[in-house]
Amino acid sequence: MMKIMACSGLLFFFSVMVMQYFLLTTAQPTYTFHSCNNTANYTSNSSFSVNLNLSFSYLNANAYTNRFYNTSTGQLPDKAYSLFLCRADISPELCQNCIMDASEIIRDRCPNQEEAFIMYDECMLRYSNRSIFSVMEIIPPCIFFSQYNISADSGRFNSTLAGLMDGLVAKANSSSDLFATGDVNYTSLSRIYGLAQCTPDISPVECNNCLHVSVTAMLSLFHGKQGGRVFRPSCNIRYEIYPFYQPRAATPADQSPPASSTSSLPDNKGNERNTSNVVIIVVPTTVIVILLIVSICIFLKMRKPKDNFQTAGEITNVESVQFDFSTIRSATDNFSDENKLGKGGFGEVYRGRLSNGQEIAVKRLSRNSGQGDVEFKNEVLLVAKLQHRNLVRLLGFCLEGNERLLIYEFVPNTSLDHYIFDPMKRADLDWERRYKIIAGIARGVLYLHEDSRLRIIHRDLKAGNILLDAKMNPKISDFGLARLFILDQTEGSTNRIVGTYGYMAPEYAMFGQFSTKSDVFSFGVLTLEIVSGQKITSFRDIENTEYLLSYAWRNWREGTASNLIDPTLKKGGGPKAEMMRCIHISLLCVQQNVAYRPDMASVVLMLNSDSIALSLPTQPPSFMESNVQSATLVQLDINGEKTNYEVSVSELYPR
């Protein structure tokens, strides 16, 4: 009797153990990494801190019922924005546990940071003091590989992997929650399992773009590892050689993959083991930091003599570029709808006329610029000093209460995209005008890169940012905005200072590395658009999802580059040799290899002189077969104390 009781007691004890183990392993989230944005700190007592705590409690309260949730609490400038994303295949309990853990841990790991981001296997949590909702952010990317090599035949493995991931990208962008999992046979004994997910606040097209660059980045760095992941703020992908997700239970039809029905116990264990030591490739945010330091140094150097001397025609003090709010209000008829020119990056733009008759364009910033008044003024002063006839001139600014305005010279003929992509209006732009526009843009960019006192990388060069004056001279707009805004985002997805998909150089889109050569890339795309009258993205979805660059390259290689020329130009009968030369130069600019791209000075030279021989271009990136020059590999011990990946940059990825 006793024996039986002891036995069943033992049995009971064991089943409790097993249940607990099961509960623990299924309901315990697995931390992966975090990233503190060390650009700003709040004080532990501040209202931001209080708002953040409140914000986190909303996230926690909604983690059981939602897979994605965003919330903001408090008032500007102490408003806290936060969001979480759980993997769509996990249980409500696990999502809730994950978010509870994450909101706890992130405070430990990133004490007093104004912005941070934490990843678990099962969930992601982000917060900031700037709005982070409904904006696709692909930078900074973070790429991890498992430390374990696959046993054999890596060539076939990566092509199998590529096929799987491409399928998942398509599946995710067409699913309602932008989430997809799937697996594929690799050998008769082994499979590859994959996952792709976007935050559902972005559109399917943006999701597709975000996942696509992630897959491309991962495959281009693929070096035979058993597992890999790419995290970006707006999307993430992952593959493993074991099932790490649950078959979707939402609809019976979704419950397909037979092999993934294995118990979650060994999976989770395998998971921990396999990720216990991963290699991370991190984008050198150091570049940004160095740039910032350099700009600050330059600024300090320039500031000292500020009040001591005044060169004729030069802006030297803040007062000369500061406008009264009332002046601007009456100039724009109290920001009337009739005077609204449109909505650009960072806010609405109004047309206005000052009392002296001068026409102006006023950008009414729709949100906090992320800077204090003093910093904002100083940055405006610096940007206002950049003067070139191919740059839209910044006349000044206005600060009053919550209002922040930027006042620009008025440029009458809207932007280049209104002409070249419009079937009727493009006829207004004959070759002579287009050539003038190309050459003008090149000179403007050269000024930003080399000739101004600050080296400015535009980062969002595109047709919509080229304004045309009454004589159809091009003027580059929105340069230097990266200096006026600490933040890297805007309202709309098309007008983003972080760059526009399609114009972004591959090293920037995939790894967040930018340089003057990424502007050169965008310039090349822009030139191709001007010559062809086609949008960079216009060829997508038809015929092999080709886009302008691959179309251009194919025609160039086959000796049919004249196919690229806008038919309306052919009718006009301009000098074909000059058009072909522009195509040639643009192909040099969009080369995959950064080192092969010419700098802006050479571009200007090549445009101005027919006698300079042009080298032969190499293939532009097709975003499918990329070869990365220098990403940084970081060895990170996930089991020990986690280090912020920013500080753990240790060795360079060979080649």
Ligand SMILES: *[C@@H]1O[C@H](CO)[C@@H](O)[C@H](O)[C@H]1NC(C)=O
């Ligand atoms: C914020 O605090 C962290 C650590 O406490 C420090 O490393 C960082 O330099 C601080 N950043 C600023 C902008 O003060």
Ligand SMILES: *[C@@H]1O[C@H](CO)[C@@H](O)[C@H](O)[C@H]1NC(C)=O
């Ligand atoms: C918290 O803030 C209050 C006022 O806002 C101040 O009086 C108090 O000293 C602060 N406490 C700490 C620990 O900083």
Ligand SMILES: *[C@@H]1O[C@H](CO)[C@@H](O)[C@H](O)[C@H]1NC(C)=O
């Ligand atoms: C926010 O929450 C953390 C942890 O719960 C706590 O230590 C901190 O004091 C809270 N801060 C405020 C301002 O309530």
Ligand SMILES: *[C@@H]1O[C@H](CO)[C@@H](O)[C@H](O)[C@H]1NC(C)=O
């Ligand atoms: C989430 O973000 C959207 C878009 O910005 C916003 O409209 C919505 O109010 C936010 N949700 C919450 C709970 O704040």
Ligand SMILES: *[C@@H]1O[C@H](CO)[C@@H](O)[C@H](O)[C@H]1NC(C)=O
């Ligand atoms: C994986 O392969 C690389 C070279 O291909 C080798 O250096 C490394 O030691 C291997 N790692 C393991 C865990 O076998």
Ligand SMILES: *[C@@H]1O[C@H](CO)[C@@H](O)[C@H](O)[C@H]1NC(C)=O
């Ligand atoms: C796959 O791996 C093979 C050899 O390891 C390599 O030659 C090939 O370029 C890789 N393909 C991709 C898409 O990375």
Ligand SMILES: *[C@@H]1O[C@H](CO)[C@@H](O)[C@H](O)[C@H]1NC(C)=O
């Ligand atoms: C994958 O492999 C499994 C087991 O080896 C097999 O039953 C299944 O039919 C294979 N699936 C495909 C699509 O080849």
Ligand SMILES: *[C@@H]1O[C@H](CO)[C@@H](O)[C@H](O)[C@H]1NC(C)=O
């Ligand atoms: C979804 O992905 C497929 C394949 O990558 C692509 O062809 C399609 O255009 C994407 N859909 C959207 C809405 O972006």
Ligand SMILES: *[C@@H]1O[C@H](CO)[C@@H](O)[C@H](O)[C@H]1NC(C)=O
């Ligand atoms: C300007 O417009 C705002 C709202 O659009 C209104 O509240 C304000 O009274 C107007 N001011 C003047 C001077 O007309």
Ligand SMILES: *[C@@H]1O[C@H](CO)[C@@H](O)[C@H](O)[C@H]1NC(C)=O
């Ligand atoms: C975020 O915090 C930083 C540092 O305190 C501050 O300079 C910036 O203005 C804040 N951004 C916003 C949008 O309030």
Ligand SMILES: *[C@@H]1O[C@H](CO)[C@@H](O)[C@H](O)[C@H]1NC(C)=O
């Ligand atoms: C450009 O603007 C000027 C002055 O506003 C106007 O006369 C001219 O027709 C415009 N040119 C084009 C091509 O629209």
Ligand SMILES: *[C@@H]1O[C@H](CO)[C@@H](O)[C@H](O)[C@H]1NC(C)=O
């Ligand atoms: C930090 O924030 C700034 C602006 O918000 C952004 O440009 C930068 O990429 C962020 N850095 C990291 C490591 O997230």
